[in-house]
Amino acid sequence: MRKNFEAEIQQLKDELLVLGSMVEQQILGSVDALKKRDMDASRRIQETDLQVNAKRYAIEEQLMIVIATQQPMAHDLRLLASILEVSAELERMGDYAKGIATISIRIGDQPLLKPLIDVPRMAQKGVDMLHRALTAFVNEDAETARSIPAEDDEVDGLYTQVYHELMMFVIQDPKTIERANWLLWVAHNLERLADRVTNICERTVFIATGELKELETSNIKK
Amino acid sequence: MDMIMEISESVFKPTVEGDSPAKMDIKNLSVYYGKFRALADINLSVHEKRITAIIGPSGCGKSTLLRSFNRMNDLTPGCRMEGEIYLDGENVLSPRMDVVNVRRRVGMVFQRPNPFPKSIFDNVAYGPRLYGIHRKSDLEGIVETSLKSSALWNEVKEKLNQSGLSISGGQQQRLCIARALAVEPEVILMDEPASALDPISTLKIEELMQELKKNYTIVIVTHNMQQAARVSDYTAMMMIDEGRAGHLIEYDATNVIFTRPKDKRTEDYVTGRFG
Numbered sequence: 048m049r050k051n052f053e054a055e056i057q058q059l060k061d062e063l064l065v066l067g068s069m070v071e072q073q074i075l076g077s078v079d080a081l082k083k084r085d086m087d088a089s090r091r092i093q094e095t096d097l098q099v100n101a102k103r104y105a106i107e108e109q110l111m112i113v114i115a116t117q118q119p120m121a122h123d124l125r126l127l128a129s130i131l132e133v134s135a136e137l138e139r140m141g142d143y144a145k146g147i148a149t150i151s152i153r154i155g156d157q158p159l160l161k162p163l164i165d166v167p168r169m170a171q172k173g174v175d176m177l178h179r180a181l182t183a184f185v186n187e188d189a190e191t192a193r194s195i196p197a198e199d200d201e202v203d204g205l206y207t208q209v210y211h212e213l214m215m216f217v218i219q220d221p222k223t224i225e226r227a228n229w230l231l232w233v234a235h236n237l238e239r240l241a242d243r244v245t246n247i248c249e250r251t252v253f254i255a256t257g258e259l260k261e262l263e264t265s266n267i268k269k
Numbered sequence: 270m271d272m273i274m275e276i277s278e279s280v281f282k283p284t285v286e287g288d289s290p291a292k293m294d295i296k297n298l299s300v301y302y303g304k305f306r307a308l309a310d311i312n313l314s315v316h317e318k319r320i321t322a323i324i325g326p327s328g329c330g331k332s333t334l335l336r337s338f339n340r341m342n343d344l345t346p347g348c349r350m351e352g353e354i355y356l357d358g359e360n361v362l363s364p365r366m367d368v369v370n371v372r373r374r375v376g377m378v379f380q381r382p383n384p385f386p387k388s389i390f391d392n393v394a395y396g397p398r399l400y401g402i403h404r405k406s407d408l409e410g411i412v413e414t415s416l417k418s419s420a421l422w423n424e425v426k427e428k429l430n431q432s433g434l435s436i437s438g439g440q441q442q443r444l445c446i447a448r449a450l451a452v453e454p455e456v457i458l459m460d461e462p463a464s465a466l467d468p469i470s471t472l473k474i475e476e477l478m479q480e481l482k483k484n485y486t487i488v489i490v491t492h493n494m495q496q497a498a499r500v501s502d503y504t505a506m507m508m509i510d511e512g513r514a515g516h517l518i519e520y521d522a523t524n525v526i527f528t529r530p531k532d533k534r535t536e537d538y539v540t541g542r543f544g
Binding site: 052121122125 | 495536
């Protein structure tokens with residue numbers, strides 16, 4: 048009876064996973080290009096962001112059609128509304144990657160203030176959280192979704208570390224302020240990425256339980 | 270702070286059960302047709318000046334429940350009711366209750382428009398005449414008010430002497446609503462009131478219901494889930510058990526039933542997995 052509808056829902060979930068993996072690649076790629084000082088790669092990240100945006104709009108459009116034609120109720124309605132929300136979150140995460148690529152291009156041929164170690168770690172951790180959060184989302188696995196936000200502490204810890212290191216450079220030599228600021232901006236983007244993973248987890252719990260509320264990360268934001 | 274955090278409720282449906290007092294209270298109601306138990310232990314509060322929808326698969330006892338509210342089931346041979354149905358605190362099922370008066374206070378509109386083969390005027394004046402109103406000016410006032418309340422007046426005011434059967438199906442249904450309103454009921458029961466109507470006529474009936482709920486308590490039985498979701502404030506979900514007796518399995522604010530029902534069977538029904 049619901050064969051067609053189920054197929055449409057599955058297709059939307061698949062498309063969301065495609066969007067998710069595009070964003071994961073963009074994030075890792077943008078940090079990698081920054082680290083290697085690869086301008087071409089940074090420009091490709093900027094261009095690919097247009098595709099990320101297009102994918103998000105395509106999902107949104109298809110989702111509207113499904114809502115209009117299937118008139119979903121209850122769990123179906125929560126799921127579809129959440130796909131809309133999550134696709135928007137992913138698109139914003141894609142913007143962070145684009146932002147990192149833009150910084151990389153702005154830095155140009157100046158040397159990095161310091162070798163990038165913690166920043167790639169932040170990216171790796173954030174993308175890892177994102178990947179598992181999306182898997183939990185399409186599987187409607189509330190238990191896993193509830194466990195992920197606590198991991199945000201690790202990303203926050205790395206961010207604090209990067210912040211203090213960069214401040215040391217600035218204190219020692221105020222001329223480094225612009226270069227420090229650029230890297231801080233990169234780290235901030237990655238910190239925000241991990242925050243947005245929590246939003247995806249909240250939607251997973253909502254789909255499974257009907258309860259829409261904030262999931263607590265273990266420490267209150269400083 | 271709360272003002273900012275919450276959405277103003279004025280145009281939205283209630284999200285929790287019990288925002289207005291109960292107009293009717295159904296307590297442990299069971300209905301039998303001979304030995305067959307058609308309804309089992311129904312408990313339900315019908316809130317005043319709200320629209321309550323009864324949904325559920327075919328044969329689950331929705332209409333039987335609705336027809337209990339004004340003792341229409343009395344007309345079915347072999348039908349017997351147990352439990353209580355309170356209307357403003359008075360038990361409708363009590364043998365001392367004046368059934369004619371119950372049916373005046375709790376009116377009914379049926380699935381197929383069923384105007385009498387009389388003029389439009391006489392259709393609406395039928396009830397008031399039955400209750401002893403005969404002065405022409407009084408009847409004219411009642412007919413006009415009732416037809417205005419049922420949003421039909423402008424369409425028929427020039428042809429009140431024409432047959433009630435001469436107007437369209439949607440108009441006939443609104444005529445039947447006017448006929449029900451003419452005796453000044455407090456509760457209006459609607460059994461699939463729009464299932465025989467086209468989409469525009471259906472929409473008119475639904476809009477009319479929103480107007481009527483300002484003054485009346487409405488209970489509607491519908492197979493159309495979207496209609497229940499659109500028009501009602503509260504929704505009662507019914508199902509049959511192994512013995513084929515109808516049970517009330519979930520009752521809550523309509524907003525809850527259609528977005529996060531608690532019972533798996535409600536979920537399956539409203540999402541079209543069965544029924």
